[in-house]
Amino acid sequence: xxxxxxxxxxxxxxxxxxxxGLVAVHDEKTTSVAMxxxxxxxxxxxxxxxxxxxxxxxxx
Amino acid sequence: MSRARDFANLAGSADVxxxxxxxLIINGNMAVAQRGTSVTGVDxxxxxxxxxxxxxxxxxxxxxxxxHAQVADAPAGLTNSFxxxxxxxxxxxxxxxxxxxxxxxxxxxxxxxAFGTSSASPITLSFYVKSSIAGTYGVELNIADASRSxxxxxxxxxxxxxxxxxxxxxxxTAGAINNDNGEGLQVSWVLAAGTDYTSGTLATAFAATTSAxxxxxxxxxxxxxxxxxxxxxxxxxxxxxxxxPFEHESYATTLQxxxxxxxxxxxxxxxxxxxxxxxxxxxxxxxSATASVMMRxxxxxxxxxxxxxxxxxxxxxxxxxxxxxxxxxALTGNQSTASTIAFGLTSGATSNDGDGxxxxxxxxxxxxxxxxxx
Numbered sequence: 001x002x003x004x005x006x007x008x009x010x011x012x013x014x015x016x017x018x019x020x021g022l023v024a025v026h027d028e029k030t031t032s033v034a035m036x037x038x039x040x041x042x043x044x045x046x047x048x049x050x051x052x053x054x055x056x057x058x059x060x
Numbered sequence: 061m062s063r064a065r066d067f068a069n070l071a072g073s074a075d076v077x078x079x080x081x082x083x084l085i086i087n088g089n090m091a092v093a094q095r096g097t098s099v100t101g102v103d104x105x106x107x108x109x110x111x112x113x114x115x116x117x118x119x120x121x122x123x124x125x126x127x128h129a130q131v132a133d134a135p136a137g138l139t140n141s142f143x144x145x146x147x148x149x150x151x152x153x154x155x156x157x158x159x160x161x162x163x164x165x166x167x168x169x170x171x172x173x174a175f176g177t178s179s180a181s182p183i184t185l186s187f188y189v190k191s192s193i194a195g196t197y198g199v200e201l202n203i204a205d206a207s208r209s210x211x212x213x214x215x216x217x218x219x220x221x222x223x224x225x226x227x228x229x230x231x232x233t234a235g236a237i238n239n240d241n242g243e244g245l246q247v248s249w250v251l252a253a254g255t256d257y258t259s260g261t262l263a264t265a266f267a268a269t270t271s272a273x274x275x276x277x278x279x280x281x282x283x284x285x286x287x288x289x290x291x292x293x294x295x296x297x298x299x300x301x302x303x304x305p306f307e308h309e310s311y312a313t314t315l316q317x318x319x320x321x322x323x324x325x326x327x328x329x330x331x332x333x334x335x336x337x338x339x340x341x342x343x344x345x346x347x348s349a350t351a352s353v354m355m356r357x358x359x360x361x362x363x364x365x366x367x368x369x370x371x372x373x374x375x376x377x378x379x380x381x382x383x384x385x386x387x388x389x390a391l392t393g394n395q396s397t398a399s400t401i402a403f404g405l406t407s408g409a410t411s412n413d414g415d416g417x418x419x420x421x422x423x424x425x426x427x428x429x430x431x432x433x434x
Contacts, residue, residue, distance in 0.1 A: 003105045003117070012393045012404075021393045029429075031369040032394035032403050038242050040433055041367050 004044050006054055009033075013059035022056065083307045084165055084183075085247070086112045086317045088295035090140040093130040094315075094324050095429070100127045100147070107433055110142045111318035112163050114433075116248065118257075119157030121150040124283050134293050135188045135222040138306070141293035144251070150283045155255045158275070159283055160200070160248040161292065164434035166320075166363060167205065167237050167244030173299065175203065176236025184228045185247065186303035188294040192287070194219045195280040198250035198262070199227055202269065204243045206235030209269040211262050213276035224294070226303040232266035241363050243434045247297060250275045251282040251290055319360045321434070324371075326427035339421045341377070341428055342401070346417055349409045351392075352379060354419050355402045358430065362398045366432040376426045380418045381411040388419070401430055 004026050012021035012032070022033040022045065033041050048054035092111040099108040105117040108128040115128075125148035134141045144161065173181050185199065193216070200211040210232070214225040237244040250257075253275035260272030267273070282288050294306045326339045344354035358366075370377060370391055377388040386408030395402040405419070421427065 005104075014393070023391055028373065029369050029371050030374055030391045031367050032391050033367050034365040034394055034396060034432075036364055038434070039364065039367065041431075 004041065006045070006048070008057065009045055009054060010057040011059040017059075019059060081307075082296075082298045082304070084169060084245075084297040085163055085295045086165075086321075087314055088187075088293070088306065089134075089138050089308070089314075090130055090142045090293050091311055092315050092318045094318065094322060098127065098129040102126045102128055107322070107431075110140075111322060113142060114162060114164075115144075116160045116162055117158070119154055119254070121153070121157045121159060121252070121283060123148060124150040124159070126283075131291070133190075133291065135224070138188070138294050141188070141190070141291045143289060143291045144282075146283055146286055146288040149286045149288070150252070153252055153254050153281050153284060158253045158257050159251045161251060161290075162246055162248035163295075164243045165245045165247065165297075166434065167240050167242050170237050170244040171239050173231060173237065175232045176206070176234065178233055180231025180233045181299045182228055182231050182301045183297060184226060184300055184303045185297045186224065186226045186294070186306075187249075187292060187296070188222050188224050189214070189216060189249075190220060190222045190289075190291040191216050191282065192219050192289045193280050193282055193285060196276050196278040198253065198275040198279055200246075200248040200250060200274050201229060201266070202246040202248070203232065203235040203237055203266070204246065205238045206232075207269050208232060208235035208266050209263060209274060210266040211274050211276075212264055213262065213278075216280075220289075228301050228303075230265050235266055249292060250279060252284070253279045316360050319358070320363050320432070322429070322431045323359055324427050324429050325356070326421050327424060339426075340418050341421055342419045344417050344419070346381065346411050346413055346415045348413050349411060350389075350406050352405050352407065352417050353395075353402060354405060354417075355400060357400050358398070362430070362432040363434070364398055364432045365394075365396045366398075366401065366430045368394055368396060368401055368403045369429040369431065370426075371429055372421075372423070372426040376422045378420045378422060379405060379407040379411075380420055381415040383412070383415065384408075384410045385420075386410060396430075398432070 007025040011019040127145040257275040263273040342354040342356040392404035
């Protein structure tokens with residue numbers, strides 16, 4: 001069990017195609033995540049990605 | 061009154077909790093619960109009810125389900141407490157399983173402790189606790205920047221009775237706390253701990269973190285009993301070797317302190333009888349027919365750029381312009397700063413680039429949570 005159970009996590013890209021954010025769906029909520037180390041949700045996403053249990057989808 | 065008398069009164073006021081700002085814990089009286097006053101079926105760690113306090117799970121105990129609540133049950137002089145109730149017990153506790161209730165204190169607020177220097181100050185933690193299961197419990201302090209910890213035990217002598225506990229920890233001369241907005245000190249009340257955490261010698265003074273030394277060998281297993289309860293309030297962490305009376309402060313002051321880490325928009329509505337569930341949440345501008353940027357200043361400067369969470373399905377939020385009102389279809393980028401939230405939305409295509417727009421809720425639970433929690 002993870003601290004947050006993500007349904008999906010997706011990159012958000014700027015007009016130049018650079019990844020500038022993450023949008024996470026979890027617990028029937030949607031969060032636009034600040035990409036900051038020390039942000040508990042961003043850290044949890046990165047932890048789950050490193051553990052191989054979560055994949056971040058490409059931006060639309 | 062003479063100036064000398066004023067100073068004498070100020071000095072003496074420490075005995076009655078008169079000196080303000082001494083409590084390093086925010087919301088120690090459990091008065092503020094912006095997320096709500098009760099959450100059932102909690103199956104993992106995180107922030108649920110009372111502000112600034114969270115649970116942390118290790119293992120984790122996967123069968124466990126608990127209820128978190130802010131309740132109107134407290135010892136004399138206090139009004140509220142946090143209450144955790146076990147609704148589905150975990151069964152046999154695995155060696156790596158642990159459940160803690162904790163507050164993570166921002167490092168900026170701890171610099172006067174002078175940890176990591178020869179002038180490190182002792183700190184004293186006092187709190188009121190009540191549980192259906194009497195016995196031995198642990199309290200753990202952790203300095204993330206230095207990977208150092210200290211732990212002590214306390215005893216609940218009588219079940220279902222408020223008891224005040226006081227624990228003093230020697231200052232840590234080796235473990236420096238960075239002067240930044242990150243986590244400086246984690247204060248945790250241990251509710252259950254497997255043998256990975258209890259098999260060593262309790263580290264009563266700060267030392268390099270060793271898991272086996274973080275909880276007392278006789279630690280009670282609160283999560284092994286259905287309907288077990290554990291309550292906490294009147295939490296104070298202060299410099300020095302003596303616990304002084306709990307520092308009462310206005311609700312507004314505590315709320316402002318909490319909002320540096322979390323606040324919620326919505327839940328309050330227009331007064332029009334036909335629109336009772338509609339609240340205006342943020343305003344902004346359309347950058348194309350379907351995309352918009354919403355902004356809103358934060359009530360206080362937050363700890364860091366926050367996350368923006370739509371607490372309801374995005375379709376239950378609408379974007380109103382002078383031309384029309386459309387359902388939101390997606391939450392996109394987050395350009396928030398510590399002072400202002402700013403986020404992108406997509407919605408229906410019946411407005412024009414440059415139109416002003418107001419983001420609205422459609423029902424009570426269509427709120428937005430702003431979080432820069434540690």
